Amino acid sequence: MKPKIGIIGDGNVGSALKRGLERAKYEVKNVGHNPKGVQETAAWGEAVILAVPFAALDDTLREMGKAAEGKPLIDVTNVLTPDYQLALGCTTSGAEELQKKVPSAKVIKAFNTAFAGHMDTGRVRNEAITFFAAGDDGEAKATVLQLGRDIGFDAVDAGPLRNARWLETLGYFHILLGYNLKMGTDIEFKLIR
Numbered sequence: 001m002k003p004k005i006g007i008i009g010d011g012n013v014g015s016a017l018k019r020g021l022e023r024a025k026y027e028v029k030n031v032g033h034n035p036k037g038v039q040e041t042a043a044w045g046e047a048v049i050l051a052v053p054f055a056a057l058d059d060t061l062r063e064m065g066k067a068a069e070g071k072p073l074i075d076v077t078n079v080l081t082p083d084y085q086l087a088l089g090c091t092t093s094g095a096e097e098l099q100k101k102v103p104s105a106k107v108i109k110a111f112n113t114a115f116a117g118h119m120d121t122g123r124v125r126n127e128a129i130t131f132f133a134a135g136d137d138g139e140a141k142a143t144v145l146q147l148g149r150d151i152g153f154d155a156v157d158a159g160p161l162r163n164a165r166w167l168e169t170l171g172y173f174h175i176l177l178g179y180n181l182k183m184g185t186d187i188e189f190k191l192i193r
C-alpha cells in the first residue's frame with residue numbers, strides 16, 4: 001500500500017517530487033508558504049517531505065505542530081547560509097538537529113544530493129541517479145527508499161541519521177560543482193557497485 005505523501009514546499013523540489021510521485025501512482029498534496037495549509041498537508045500525509053529552505057525549517061515546524069508525529073519526515077534541505085555556505089560542520093547535521101526538534105517523527109535525510117531538475121524522473125542523460133537515504137528508523141527508511149525507486153532513482157541505504165552529515169556535505173559539493181565550478185545542473189552522482 002503506497003503512503004499518502006504531504007509535501008511542504010511547492011517550489012523547484014516540491015513540485016518535481018510531486019510530479020514524480022504522481023507518475024508512480026502515489027497520492028500527493030503539496031503546499032507553499034501558507035501556515036494553515038502546511039498543518040493540513042502534514043496531517044493528511046502518511047509521510048511528509050520538507051522541501052523548504054533550510055532557514056524556513058523552524059517556521060515550518062511551528063506551523064506543522066504535531067502533524068508529523070510518528071511519521072516518516074523526509075528532509076530534502078541543503079543546509080546553507082543565505083550566502084550559500086555550508087551552515088553546519090561535520091560534527092552534526094541539519095537532519096540530526098531537526099530530529100532533536102521533532103523527536104517523535106522519523107527523520108530521514110534523502111534526495112538532497114540531486115538537483116531538482118531531475119527529481120521527477122530520478123534520471124539524467126538516460127542514467128538512473130543514485131539517491132541516498134540516512135535515518136534511524138528502518139521501516140521509515142525503507143518507505144523512503146521505495147519512494148525514490150518508484151520515481152526512477154537508484155536507491156542506496158546510507159545508514160543511520162548521523163550519516164546525514166556526509167549527505168549534506170555531498171549536497172554542498174554538488175552545488176559547488178554545478179554552480180561555482182560551472183559544470184551546470186545536468187550532473188548527478190552515481191554509485192557504481
Ligand SMILES: NC(=O)c1ccc[n+]([C@@H]2O[C@H](COP(=O)([O-])OP(=O)(O)OC[C@H]3O[C@@H](n4cnc5c(N)ncnc54)[C@H](OP(=O)(O)O)[C@@H]3O)[C@@H](O)[C@H]2O)c1
Pocket residue numbers: 008009010011012013014031032033034038050051052053054056057059060076077078079111112113114115116117
Ligand atoms: N533546487 C534544487 O536543485 C535542490 C536540490 C536539493 C535540495 N534542495 C533543497 O530543497 C529545498 C527546497 O528547494 P527549492 O529549490 O524547491 O526552493 P524554492 O523553489 O525556493 O521553494 C521553496 C518552497 O518553500 C516554501 N517556503 C518558504 N518559506 C517557507 C516557510 N517559512 N514555511 C513553509 N514554506 C516555506 C516556498 O513557498 P512560497 O513560494 O509560497 O514562499 C516554496 O514553496 C531547499 O532546502 C533546498 O536547499 C534544492
